[in-house]
Amino acid sequence: MHKYLDIHPRVQKAIDTNQPVVALESTIISHGMPYPKNVEMAKKVEAIIEEEGAVPATILMMDGIIKVGIDKDEIDSFAQLSNVQKLSKRDLAFAVSQQQNGATTVSATMLIAKMAGIAFFATGGIGGVHRRAEKTFDISRDLEELANVDVCVVCAGAKSILDLGLTLEYLETKGVPVLGYQTDELPAFFTRKSGFKVPLRVNSPEAIADTLHKKRLLELQGGMVIANPVPQESSIDKAIIDKAIEEALEQAEIDGINGKALTPYLLSKIETITQGASLKANLALVYNNARLAAKSARAYSKIK
8 A cells, every 4th residue: 555655754753753643635725726826725724734733744646646745846736737636435546546646535535544544634614415415316425434434524514505404414323423613503614604503512622632532442433523613704694605505506507517526616606606705714714624623633642
């Protein structure tokens, strides 16, 4: 496996010496934001993690090699590639075989983080059960990985474009702990409000770390979701974002967009409809999640 898994020396050293490490996905670079905003975002996320005393490990694929941790110049070159595949679990072996360039989704990032021995992963929002899934059967692979892969995912809840009630039900069925960070309401990515109660609550990075530690002592399978609300000043009013999502969903149906193309399509449409407010919220929540993940990873390394 090590022939195809390239762990950056600074990341490997941190893992070997029990220093805090935070994994980062790469679809937000390749498919989530335009150049050069994607480069600015990726570098700032890594800088925030370093400020909090942890080591960032951005995960992606270059020429069929899975890279765990990259240099700053590699962020620039990757962000400008046009032939980047969006990689989930099903795509990894083929992408390695064909020596492709690839950006890891939440599910693929979790798998690779586990391979490398990284406990914490910061992202924007997890995937879940899509709206109208009773007709389309569109359910994100993220949920299966959360059910099976022992990684703690810090996010701003599930993406607002999803059916949040069904997503919560699915996670409950799979036994995945969903912990609201300083909130009793499930955050909904662009907005702090969802109308759904979060099952569990924690109020500090130390509580997150201790919960993960106890979960591992009990040998409970699967991941853990930390639902961290977008900062108040960047949160979009729930009624406004709900209206924008419905409009984007209607347009996606007209245009025949589905599968892996649906999420980036909807996010792009919503950005246009909200006149950039959704992008501002997206950036704010990503930075917020990176900071909390780094603090939690630091607390966890002290427990270990």
